[in-house]
Amino acid sequence: MNHRRLLLLILAAYLIITIAYSVVNPLFEAPDELWHYFTAQTIADNGRLPIVAETYDVWMSQEAAQPPLHYLLSAFIIRQVETGDARAQVWRNPFFPQGIGNAAALSNRNAVIHTSAEAWPWQGVPLAAHLLRLLSTLFGLGTLLCIYATGRRLWPDDPAIPLTAVALTAFLPQFAFQHAAVSNDTLITFLASLALWQLVRLWQTPPGQTRRRALIGLGVAIGLAALTKNSGVLLAVYAVGLLGWRAWRHGRLRRLLEIGLFVALPILLIAGWLWQRNWALYGDPTAANQFIRIAGGDRAYTTWQVLAETPSLWVSLFAIFGWFNVRPPDWVLWLWNGLVFGGVLGMARPWWNRRPRLPASISPAFLLALWPLAVYAGLFQFMLKTPAAQGRLLFPAIAPLSLGLAWGWRQWRFSGWGTAVLPALALFTALYSLIFVIPPAYAPPPTLTALPPEAAPLSAAWANGLELVGARLETETAVPGDPVWLTLYWRRGAALVGEPEPVIELFGRGNQLAGKLHSYPGRGLYPASLWPPETVVADRVGFYVAAETAAPALARLLARQANGAGPVVLAGQVKITPTSWPKPAGEPLVVLGDAVGLTAVSLNQTEARPGETISLTVQWQALAAPGRNWTTLAHLGQAGQEPLATGDAPPLNGDYPTGVWAAGEVIDDRYTLMIPPDLASGRYPVWIGLYDRQTLARAPLLLNGARQPHDVFLAGWVTVQ
Secondary structure, three states: OOOOHHHHHHHHHHHHHHHHHHHHHHOOOOOOHHHHHHHHHHHHHHHOOOOOOOOOOOOOHHHHOOOOHHHHHHHHOOOOOOOEEEEEEEOOOOOHOOOOOOOOOOOOOOEEEHHHHHHOOOOHHHHHHHHHHHHHHHHHHHHHHHHHHHHHHOOOOOHHHHHHHHHHHHOOOHHHOOOOOOHHHHHHHHHHHHHHHHHHHHOOOOOHHHHHHHHHHHHHHHHHHHHOOOOOHHHHHHHHHHHHHHHHOOHHHHHHHHHHHHHHHHHHHHHHHHHHHHHHHHHHOOOOOHHHHOOOOOOOOOHHHHHHHHHHHHHHHHOOEEEOOOOHHHHHHHHHHHHHHHHHHHHOOOHOOOOOOOOOOOOHHHHHHHHHHHHHHHHHEEEEEOOOOHHHHHHHHHHHHHHHHHHHHHHHOOOHHHHHHHHHHHHHHHHHHHHHHHHOOOOEEEEEEEOOOOEEEEEEEEEEEEOEEEEOOOOOEEEOOOOOEEEEEOOOOOOOOOOOEEEEEEEEEHOEEEEEEEOOOOOOOOOOHHHHOEEEEEEEEEOOOOOOOOOEEEEEEEEEEEEOOOOOEEEEOOOOEOOOOOOOOOOOEEEOOOOEEEEEEEEEOEEOOOEEEEEEEEEEOOOOOOOOOOEEEEEEEOOOOOEEEEEOOOOHHHOOOOOHOOOEEEEEEEEEEEEOOOOOOOEOOOOOOOOEEOOOOOOOOOOEEOOOHHHHHHEEEEEEE
16 A cells, blocks of 8 residues: 555544544543643633732643643634633532542542533533644644654655554554643644654755755744743754754854854744743743642652652553543553564664664664653653653654654564554554543443342431442452442432532441542542432442551441431441461460460469459461351459459450451450459469350360360469559
8 A cells, every 4th residue: 555545544543543532531531631721711711821829720730830822722712612601610529639640549530520511512611622622633643744754754765664653653542642632742742743853854954955944944843842831942952952063063153153043043032032921920931930839849859769750651651541540451551561672672683683884864863862862851850840750741752752663663674464563553552542441430330220139228318318228348358458349329319408428438446447438429420419310329439448457357337428417327347357467376275166276375464453454465366267256255263253353355356256257367366354453362363265245155165175164264373462
C-alpha cells in the first residue's frame, strides 16, 4: 500500500480512537482538566486574564498562572456556547481528594459527579468542554503530521520509519487519552513538534541558502510555544543555541545576527509582554513560583528523591488515566516497556555488527535527540521544587522519542507484515484501555427491583429517606493493608432530605478504627438524589484495613449516616489476621477441647499485696478449628472450691473469639486478677482453663493424654502478704 494511504489510515484511526476516548471518559476526569476548562471559562466570562490570588481558587488552581495562549483560544470557543453560570453546572465531588493521584484508590476517583446533563445532545458546559476536547484532538493530529514530516526529512528513502513513529504515537494510550481532554499540554506538544520540524529543515539547508522566512517561521512557532507553556522558554534556548552553534562552527558570524533578528526577536515580540507581566505581578517572569506556592511551597527535594519518582514518571508516559488514579493491567505497561526496550536495543545494532558509520541524516537526528534530554532536565529542576512526575510533561519531546524508537526497530530489518506488528500491538493497548479500563472505573452501581438471595437482609431506615435493606460481605479474612469489599443494598424513599453520606467503619481490637469509607454511594459516583425512587441500589464498596491495625481480631463493620442521626447497623464481621503468626513457645503443655493447645503460661509476679492486680501471660495454639466460642477461666484459690478471685474473659478480651480460630494460629494473650483487699496472707494457686459461657461446661483439659481434675491447669503460685 502507498505510504501516503497508510498515513491517512493511521490518522483516521487516531481520530476515531481519540474521539472515542473523549466520549467514553467522563468530563473533567483527566489531569487538571477541570482547572484548564474553568481558567478558559473565567477568561470568557470576564474578558481578561486571571490573576493568581493569595486565596486558593479551587476552580482554576495553578492554571491561572499558566501562559495564556491555550486559554485564549479556548475562551474564544466557549464564548460561542451559552454556558450560563458554568460553575453551578458542575457538581464537584467533595470526597475526591481521597482518590487523586492514587491508582490503588477503591473509591472517589471521580473529580465531579456525572449526571444526565452530560448526555447527548450536549448543551452548556458539556458542549463547550467537548468542543475544547476536539480542539486537543486536532492539535494531536498536527503533532502526528509534524512527526511524519520530520521523519521524511531525516529518512527520505525509508517511509517505514516515520510511519511507524506516527503509529506508535497515535496509538500510545496516554497520547490518545491526553488529546481527548482539555489541556494546554496538547498545544505545547504540537508547537514543539512544529518547531523541531522547522529546525530540521533549517539544519539540512546549506548555511548560505537559509531563507529569512524560515527563520521567522521558527521564531513564531517558538514564541507561540512560550506563550502556551513555560517549556516553550526552554525550546527557545535550545533552538537559538543550536542554530547559533551551527553558524559559529561554519564561521558565519553574520548568521548569528540573522538568528537574533529573525528568530529571537519574534519570540520576544510574542511572549515578552507575558514575562514582563509575570515579573510585575509575581516577581518571576515565568510565574513558576506561583505553581510552587499553590502546591504547598518548595519541597526542597534532593536529586535522589527526584530520581525515586522515576517509576511514576515512566508509567504515566504510557498509560495512567483519570487523575493518575485509573491504571491499566500490568501487561499493557510491560508491552510498552518491551517496545521501548526493543527499540533501544535496535539503536545499538549498527555497533554490534561493526558498522559504526551511520547515514548522513543521523547528524540532525542526533542533535534532535538532545531535545528530550533538555525537556527532562527542565522537568527535573521543576520536580526538585514541586511534585510533577507526570509522563505527559515529556510529550513536547514526543517527536524525537517516537522517531528514535521507530529507527531503532527498523534496524532489526523486519519486512512485509513484520513492520505492521508494532503498530498493531500499540493499537491493541489503546483499544483495550478504551473499552476495558476507563468505562468500568466510572460505572455507577446497578439498580435492582428486589434484594438478591445471597444478601443478608437488614432493615435500617434513616430520617433522610435512605434505607439499608441488605449487605453481602465479600472479604471474610484480611491482613492489615488488604482491601475489604462488601456490597450494601440501599433503597431510596420517595422523599429524600439533603444528600445522604453513608459512612462505613471497621472497628478492630479494643474498638480501634481499622478502616473507614465516607463517601457518596457508588464509590463516590452515584449520590442518592440521582436514584429512581423505591429502587434498590447494589453499592459495591471497598476500603483498606489500616496498616497499623492490631491483629488478630474479629472486626465489626458498621454502617451509619455522616450526620450522626439514625441507627448504626452491623453490616458484617471481618477476620483480621497478622501477616505472619508468632511461633509457638513449644509443644502444648495441655490440650483443651481437642482443638486448643496451651503452649505457655506464666504469672507476671509471684508476690502481691491485697488489693493489687496480677496478670497471666498466655499463648494459645489452635490445633484445629475449635468451632465454638470458649471463655478463659482464670481463678485464684483451690481448684475444687469457690474461687477467691477471677479474671475470666474471652481470649483477647472478646476481640478474637475462638469460634473463628483456624488450625495453626498462635495467639498471645493476657488476663488479670485482682487480689481481694481482705485476703489473708498465704500462698495461693492460680488456675487456667476454658469453659462455655452459655452452659458453664468446661472444655476437657488433657495433660499427656489424661484428663485433669476440674479441667484446669496450674498456671503458678502467688504469695500474698
